[in-house]
Amino acid sequence: xxxxxxxxxxxxxxxxxxxxxxxxxxxxxxxxxxxxxxxxxxxxxxxxxxxxxxxxxxxxxxxxxxxxxxxxxxxxxxxxxxxxxxxxxxxxxxxxxxx
Amino acid sequence: xxxxxxxxxxxxxxxxxxxxxxxxxxxxxxxxxxxxxxxxxxxxxxxxxxxxxxxxxxxxxxxxxxxxxxxxxxxxxxxxxxxxxxxxxxxxxxxxxxxxxxxxxxxxxxxxxxxxxxxxxxxxxxxxxxxxxxxxxxxxxxxxxxxxxxxxxxxxxxxxxxxxxxxxxxxxxxxxxxxxxxxxxxxxxxxxxxxxxxxxxxxxxxxxxxxxxxxxxxxxxxxxxxxxxxxxxxxxxxxxxxxxxxxxxxxxxxxxxxxxxxxxxxxxxxxxxxxxxxxxxxxxxxxxxxxxxxxxxxxxxxxxxxxxxxxxxxxxxxxxxxxxxxxxxxxxxxxxxxxxxxxxxxxxxxxxxxxxxxxxxxxxxxxxxxxxxxxxxxxxxxxxxxxxxxxxxxxxxxxxxxxxxxxxxxxxxxxxxxxxxxxxxxxxxxxxxxxxxxxxxxx
Numbered sequence: 001x002x003x004x005x006x007x008x009x010x011x012x013x014x015x016x017x018x019x020x021x022x023x024x025x026x027x028x029x030x031x032x033x034x035x036x037x038x039x040x041x042x043x044x045x046x047x048x049x050x051x052x053x054x055x056x057x058x059x060x061x062x063x064x065x066x067x068x069x070x071x072x073x074x075x076x077x078x079x080x081x082x083x084x085x086x087x088x089x090x091x092x093x094x095x096x097x098x099x
Numbered sequence: 100x101x102x103x104x105x106x107x108x109x110x111x112x113x114x115x116x117x118x119x120x121x122x123x124x125x126x127x128x129x130x131x132x133x134x135x136x137x138x139x140x141x142x143x144x145x146x147x148x149x150x151x152x153x154x155x156x157x158x159x160x161x162x163x164x165x166x167x168x169x170x171x172x173x174x175x176x177x178x179x180x181x182x183x184x185x186x187x188x189x190x191x192x193x194x195x196x197x198x199x200x201x202x203x204x205x206x207x208x209x210x211x212x213x214x215x216x217x218x219x220x221x222x223x224x225x226x227x228x229x230x231x232x233x234x235x236x237x238x239x240x241x242x243x244x245x246x247x248x249x250x251x252x253x254x255x256x257x258x259x260x261x262x263x264x265x266x267x268x269x270x271x272x273x274x275x276x277x278x279x280x281x282x283x284x285x286x287x288x289x290x291x292x293x294x295x296x297x298x299x300x301x302x303x304x305x306x307x308x309x310x311x312x313x314x315x316x317x318x319x320x321x322x323x324x325x326x327x328x329x330x331x332x333x334x335x336x337x338x339x340x341x342x343x344x345x346x347x348x349x350x351x352x353x354x355x356x357x358x359x360x361x362x363x364x365x366x367x368x369x370x371x372x373x374x375x376x377x378x379x380x381x382x383x384x385x386x387x388x389x390x391x392x393x394x395x396x397x398x399x400x401x402x403x404x405x406x407x408x409x410x411x412x413x414x415x416x417x418x419x420x421x422x423x424x425x426x427x428x429x430x431x432x433x434x435x436x437x438x439x440x441x442x443x444x445x446x447x448x449x450x451x452x453x454x455x456x457x458x459x460x461x462x463x464x465x466x467x468x469x470x471x472x473x474x475x476x477x478x479x480x481x482x483x484x485x486x487x488x489x490x491x492x493x494x495x496x497x498x499x500x501x502x503x504x505x506x507x508x509x510x511x512x513x514x515x516x517x518x519x520x521x522x523x524x525x526x527x528x529x530x531x532x533x534x535x536x537x538x539x540x541x542x
Contacts, residue, residue: 008319008355010312012364015138015228015525021362023355048467057368061397062358062385068366076229078139079415079522081456081483083464088312093466 110305142412198542248374251535252276271299293400294338310350323349419492421499
């Protein structure tokens with residue numbers, strides 16, 4: 001099963017740091033998210049794209065996780081050579097994660 | 100308990116204008132806020148002001164003001180915006196002349212200045228988040244603007260302003276300002292300031308909470324995105340919020356759209372650093388209370404740090420880019436051949452570049468080789484590189500363009516560009532470095 005089947009996601013950017021939210025459609029699936037979508041797995045999923053640490057924050061009240069990815073945007077939105085300098089498309093890549 | 104209605108009329112500088120007109124006409128608003136300043140916008144505006152001292156404010160200011168001011172006057176809606184960019188006084192002057200032409204005599208326009216801390220940042224030679232210091236950037240520094248808080252906006256409203264124009268202000272402060280003014284919230288009531296920050300954070304990107312940046316066909320379908328309605332926050336005196344939109348407009352407001360926006364550009368949700376407060380989103384509760392009506396509660400706050408985030412704009416480099424397309428059988432192989440040719444040409448002709456990217460749009464441009472795309476019908480070659488001079492940057496695009504007659508079969512639609520890159524780094528200044536000041540003019 002892909003993450004996309006049980007969660008939705010949005011990317012935000014600040015400098016060279018990207019955050020990706022992962023939000024369970026159903027509150028019941030939050031425990032599964034917490035168990036399966038670890039910071040380590042997310043870091044491995046973005047190998048080659050994200051060069052810094054990945055930290056996970058938990059928001060049980062809204063059944064969501066928030067991942068903060070350092071060194072994720074090719075030097076930062078304002079100078080990155082990447083086609084998607086903001087990293088807007090990174091949430092779609094995370095939703096492709098196999099659970 | 101009193102409630103006020105705040106609409107978000109823009110989520111970025113180039114945003115659609117009709118949704119703001121719709122809000123002004125039908126939103127039964129007390130305030131209409133336009134958030135139009137991205138991280139680097141003010142540095143670009145400062146460059147514009149160097150060329151034209153009367154310029155340096157948002158290029159769409161006139162279009163937005165002309166579209167909404169008469170309606171806002173008629174419906175008693177006050178306007179708050181950061182469209183002042185590098186020149187809030189100039190923007191207020193421009194707004195005054197627009198108001199006069201529209202016959203809105205007596206309209207009071209406030210400009211808030213004091214966010215420009217370039218002198219202080221240079222004198223203190225502050226450390227930058229990118230490494231190095233402000234002065235190490237030498238004469239490449241363009242601007243340094245601190246994110247100032249809600250106080251001056253509230254003061255301007257108390258002074259009777261119908262329109263408040265700021266430069267760099269924290270985006271949520273554009274919404275927190277009217278709440279502080281209307282409800283008399285104390286500037287050390289951290290929980291209320293935290294709740295007000297939730298309001299501002301949720302609304303500041305306009306359409307991103309009403310179904311924009313959200314749709315994913317068959318998984319998350321959103322109705323009528325071409326007519327996306329912008330959000331309205333109904334904010335109660337105790338900081339409780341209902342997010343809604345104009346009835347009949349496109350898009351929707353659901354717990355899911357609100358949750359995505361709550362976490363947008365957030366790092367630690369328990370510590371969202373703002374000039375007026377450290378807001379805590381970790382206990383926020385979100386529930387649907389009707390069609391396109393979502394109730395948000397539980398925001399908290401802790402004392403402010405006394406430090407202001409400051410964006411330092413500087414001339415970073417030049418970037419050259421070229422693209423060309425290939426299609427049909429063997430498109431990927433021809434695209435790769437094209438990349439190899441350009442790579443070799445840039446080396447042969449001695450183009451000096453500190454960073455180069457060679458990619459195939461449709462295969463590996465967004466997420467690199469790991470994206471695992473197979474053979475596709477068409478690909479677009481993209482070569483881009485960073486250089487020290489514009490002339491050097493131009494040569495990168497040229498080497499892609501010459502593929503027309505010198506490269507693989509069937510290359511079409513070549514395009515090239517070369518541009519100066521103004522980048523932004525961040526530092527922290529003590530809040531005493533920024534002294535926000537309100538100046539009022541009348542149409």
